[in-house]
Amino acid sequence: MTAVALDADSRPDVTRLLVRQEDEDEYVVGDPATGRFVVVPEAGARLIELLAAGHTVAEVADLLEQELGEPVDVLDFVEMLVEAGIIDGTAAVAAGRTEADQAGDADKPDEPKKKVKYWVVSKIPPWVVKPLFGKVAWTFYVGCLVATLVMFVLDHSLLPSYEDAFVVTDIVLSLLITNVVVMGLAVVHEIWHAFAGAAAGVRAQLRLERRGIFTVLETDLTGLWALPPAKRYSPFLAGMAFDAVILFAAVAPRFAYSRGWIDLSPNLVRFLAMLVLSQVGKLAFQTLAYLRTDMYLVMATATGCKNLHQVTRLSLKRLIRKLTPLEQRILRDADAKDLRVARWYRLLYLAGIVWMVWFAFNFILPAAKVTLGWASGVMVGAPVFSFYWWEGILLIVFALVNLTMPLVVVVRNRIRARRAAA
Structure with a gap:
C-alpha cells in the first residue's frame, strides 16, 4: 500500500472516521467520504479514539494494555483498516515520520490517490428530497401497492404475461420500445434510491452488477451503515416505492377500461400491459432476498x-x-x-x-x-x-x-x- 511500512511510531490519520455503536459490544467504523465501513469490537472503537487524540501506535498499545489488562496488536488493527480502505496507508505512514523524513520527500512525485466519484443526483441537498420520503409520501406509496393488489384480485386478466412484452406487431420496434421503457424506469428506480439516500445525508454511486441470471443497475449506498438501523429502511425501499406508483398508474386505467368507465386505444392498452409486466417483474425480483436485493437489505437490517x-x-x-x-x-x-x-x-x-x-x-x-x-x-x-x-x-x-x-x-x-x- 505504501513505500514505507507502518511501524510503532506511526500516527495514522483517523480524524475523518465515524464511529457508531451498532450493538451491545459492536461498533461501525468507516469513512463517510468513501462509503467504506467495517464492524469492530469495543476495544477497536477505543483504539481509534486514542489514535484520533494524536497517540502513536506504540502509545495506543501501552494505553490499551493498561485499560484492558492484556496486550492488543494495534499495528495489525491499523494495517487491517488500511487494507479495507478505511484509512489511507500513505497518510498513516507520513504521520508517524519526522519532519526531516517528510522534507526529504518534497522532491518526490506525489503518488496517485484513488478518488471516490459520487453521482450528481446524490449531491442534492437533503431538504429538497425529504418530502418524497416523509409519512405522507410513504402512505401514498403503500396505498398505490394495496390498490393495485385489490385490482389484480378483482380482475385476473390484468395479471402480466410474457406476451405483453410485444407492444406492436413489428417485433423489432416492439422490443426497442419495451427495452427503452424498462431501462428508463430502472434508472429512475435507482435515482429514487439516491434521492432517499440524499434525504438521509448519504451519497450514492451507480454501477452495473449481476444478480443470478439477471443484469441489474445498482445504487451503492454503503454510507447508510453509518446511520442507525431505523434510518436505513427508507433508502432501501425507495426503489420499490417508485415501482409501486408506476404499477398503479399502469393498472388503474386498464381496470377502468375493462369495466367500461373510460375508453382507451388498443395501442395504449398494450403499452400499459407492458408496463405492468415490467413493474411486476421488478417488484417480484426485489423480494428475492437470496440475490441481495432491496428486501435482503431490509431483512438483514431488521435481524x-x-x-x-x-x-x-x-x-x-x-x-x-x-x-x-x-x-x-x-x-x-x-x-x-x-x-x-x-x-x-x-x-x-x-x-x-x-x-x-x-x-x-x-x-x-x-x-x-x-x-x-x-x-x-x-x-x-x-x-x-x-x-x-x-x-x-x-x-x-x-x-x-x-x-x-x-x-x-x-x-x-x-x-x-x-x-x-x-
Whole structure:
C-alpha cells in the first residue's frame, strides 16, 4: 500500500472516521467520504479514539494494555483498516515520520490517490428530497401497492404475461420500445434510491452488477451503515416505492377500461400491459432476498445480521462439497446472529433459486425463442442485405446480448478482482 511500512511510531490519520455503536459490544467504523465501513469490537472503537487524540501506535498499545489488562496488536488493527480502505496507508505512514523524513520527500512525485466519484443526483441537498420520503409520501406509496393488489384480485386478466412484452406487431420496434421503457424506469428506480439516500445525508454511486441470471443497475449506498438501523429502511425501499406508483398508474386505467368507465386505444392498452409486466417483474425480483436485493437489505437490517448472504451460501455449499480454508474460517468466525438467521433463511435462498429457474423457463426462454425464431425466419426468407434481413440480424444480436450480459458482468468482476489482488 505504501513505500514505507507502518511501524510503532506511526500516527495514522483517523480524524475523518465515524464511529457508531451498532450493538451491545459492536461498533461501525468507516469513512463517510468513501462509503467504506467495517464492524469492530469495543476495544477497536477505543483504539481509534486514542489514535484520533494524536497517540502513536506504540502509545495506543501501552494505553490499551493498561485499560484492558492484556496486550492488543494495534499495528495489525491499523494495517487491517488500511487494507479495507478505511484509512489511507500513505497518510498513516507520513504521520508517524519526522519532519526531516517528510522534507526529504518534497522532491518526490506525489503518488496517485484513488478518488471516490459520487453521482450528481446524490449531491442534492437533503431538504429538497425529504418530502418524497416523509409519512405522507410513504402512505401514498403503500396505498398505490394495496390498490393495485385489490385490482389484480378483482380482475385476473390484468395479471402480466410474457406476451405483453410485444407492444406492436413489428417485433423489432416492439422490443426497442419495451427495452427503452424498462431501462428508463430502472434508472429512475435507482435515482429514487439516491434521492432517499440524499434525504438521509448519504451519497450514492451507480454501477452495473449481476444478480443470478439477471443484469441489474445498482445504487451503492454503503454510507447508510453509518446511520442507525431505523434510518436505513427508507433508502432501501425507495426503489420499490417508485415501482409501486408506476404499477398503479399502469393498472388503474386498464381496470377502468375493462369495466367500461373510460375508453382507451388498443395501442395504449398494450403499452400499459407492458408496463405492468415490467413493474411486476421488478417488484417480484426485489423480494428475492437470496440475490441481495432491496428486501435482503431490509431483512438483514431488521435481524441485525452482518454477513448473512455469504454465511447462508457457505452453510449450503458445505453440504455438497468441501469448503476452502478461507471459507471455513469465514463460517467459523461468523457472527452468532448470522448463523442463527441462516438456519431458516437458507429455505428462502433455495426457494429463490427455484423461482429464478421457473422465471427463466416461463418468461425469459419463451421470449427469447419467439425473438430468435422470428429473426431466423426473416433472415431465411428475406433477400440478403435487405431491410428485413438486417432487422433479423439486429434481433439476434439483441437477444444474444441480453442472454449473455450476466456472463459478461461475471467476467468483468473477476478481472477487476485479479487486478485488485495484483
